[in-house]
Amino acid sequence: MEAVVLAEDLTKHYRVALKEEGLLSTLRHFLFRRYREVRAVEGVSFRIARGERVGFLGPNGAGKTTTLKMLTGLVHPTRGKALVAGHVPWRREKAFLKKITLVMGNKQQLIWDLPALDSFRLNAAIYEIPEGEFRRRVGELSEMLGLTGKLHQPVRKLSLGERMKAELLAALLHRPEVLFLDEPTLGLDVNAQVAVREFLKAYNERYGATLLLTSHYMADISALCERVLVIHRGRLLYDGALEGLLERFAPYREVGLVLARPLPKEALLPFGEVRELAGQEAKLLVPRERLTERVAEILRRLPVEDLEVREPPLEEVIARVFQKAEVGP
Numbered sequence: 001m002e003a004v005v006l007a008e009d010l011t012k013h014y015r016v017a018l019k020e021e022g023l024l025s026t027l028r029h030f031l032f033r034r035y036r037e038v039r040a041v042e043g044v045s046f047r048i049a050r051g052e053r054v055g056f057l058g059p060n061g062a063g064k065t066t067t068l069k070m071l072t073g074l075v076h077p078t079r080g081k082a083l084v085a086g087h088v089p090w091r092r093e094k095a096f097l098k099k100i101t102l103v104m105g106n107k108q109q110l111i112w113d114l115p116a117l118d119s120f121r122l123n124a125a126i127y128e129i130p131e132g133e134f135r136r137r138v139g140e141l142s143e144m145l146g147l148t149g150k151l152h153q154p155v156r157k158l159s160l161g162e163r164m165k166a167e168l169l170a171a172l173l174h175r176p177e178v179l180f181l182d183e184p185t186l187g188l189d190v191n192a193q194v195a196v197r198e199f200l201k202a203y204n205e206r207y208g209a210t211l212l213l214t215s216h217y218m219a220d221i222s223a224l225c226e227r228v229l230v231i232h233r234g235r236l237l238y239d240g241a242l243e244g245l246l247e248r249f250a251p252y253r254e255v256g257l258v259l260a261r262p263l264p265k266e267a268l269l270p271f272g273e274v275r276e277l278a279g280q281e282a283k284l285l286v287p288r289e290r291l292t293e294r295v296a297e298i299l300r301r302l303p304v305e306d307l308e309v310r311e312p313p314l315e316e317v318i319a320r321v322f323q324k325a326e327v328g329p
């Protein structure tokens with residue numbers, strides 16, 4: 001397997017000045033500055049093969065953005081190695097910058113008062129994309145993104161979803177091999193979220209590009225990524241299949257029931273943990289290894305009109321992973 005992203009013992013400690021209130025302490029601070037060390041990323045190692053789509057999960061402040069910044073060369077690591085598309089990111093070589101892109105859902109590169117097309121032209125000049133190729137790429141990407149006809153009006157007149165799509169187009173114009181995406185669907189409505197994630201999938205399949213993305217929307221992760229990296233307090237907690245994460249941290253399934261008549265909670269207790277009970281509808285948690293036997297019992301002993309077995313919501317599983325990490329292994 002050819003690794004296109006390689007991180008080895010990647011570590012970033014920030015030094016933050018401690019500041020106390022009051023004039024005297026301001027003076028003291030000036031003379032004897034004291035610092036606190038923030039261990040944003042601590043000894044993280046992984047490799048990503050060409051063409052993979054990997055989800056990067058972690059609670060706020062876990063170190064995701066810092067890792068992405070090191071991999072794109074915006075931040076120097078305190079320790080460790082990284083190699084992205086054959087380059088050491090923090091050297092920021094031109095050949096490297098042409099191979100990668102970083103999209104941050106909370107930052108924009110398009111110029112607000114100008115049509116998106118004008119900003120694209122600026123990017124084309126920076127990345128030395130010839131005119132013919134520029135037109136071809138804009139045509140192709142705007143079609144994939146459903147943006148045709150939107151590129152001539154000022155960016156401020158676009159909807160949030162259209163703006164994000166235009167941001168993606170700008171970020172992909174130089175046809176990077178490795179895409180680092182930090183919350184690319186942040187704040188978008190459900191339709192726009194789906195459109196962006198479908199686009200990312202299509203882009204990955206068409207060009208064989210590698211994706212590493214963070215998202216708070218688990219639907220993005222489950223739709224796009226077979227593999228996830230989970231980071232917590234700067235340390236890598238899990239690297240593997242999304243499916244495996246579910247099995248390891250959610251050894252239960254959710255059984256949804258519609259009953260023929262309302263039943264008291266006690267009647268359901270023998271079959272699993274009662275998660276919800278409202279009128280004729282109930283939700284039970286059942287250990288995975290007992291699922292078949294419990295479902296059979298439920299059908300035999302309860303007045304069931306409808307029964308559905310579901311995976312627990314990914315949000316819940318992830319919350320468990322972090323809870324467990326707080327308590328320790």
Ligand SMILES: Nc1ncnc2c1ncn2[C@@H]1O[C@H](COP(=O)(O)OP(=O)(O)OP(=O)(O)O)[C@@H](O)[C@H]1O
Nearest residue numbers: 014016038040058059060061062063064065066067
């Ligand atoms: N420039 C900086 N100076 C000092 N501390 C920083 C700096 N950037 C980040 N940190 C700290 O490093 C830790 C990791 O932050 P980071 O932004 O990488 O987390 P994150 O996983 O991306 O979180 P979020 O999902 O909230 O963006 C946090 O404690 C943060 O406060």
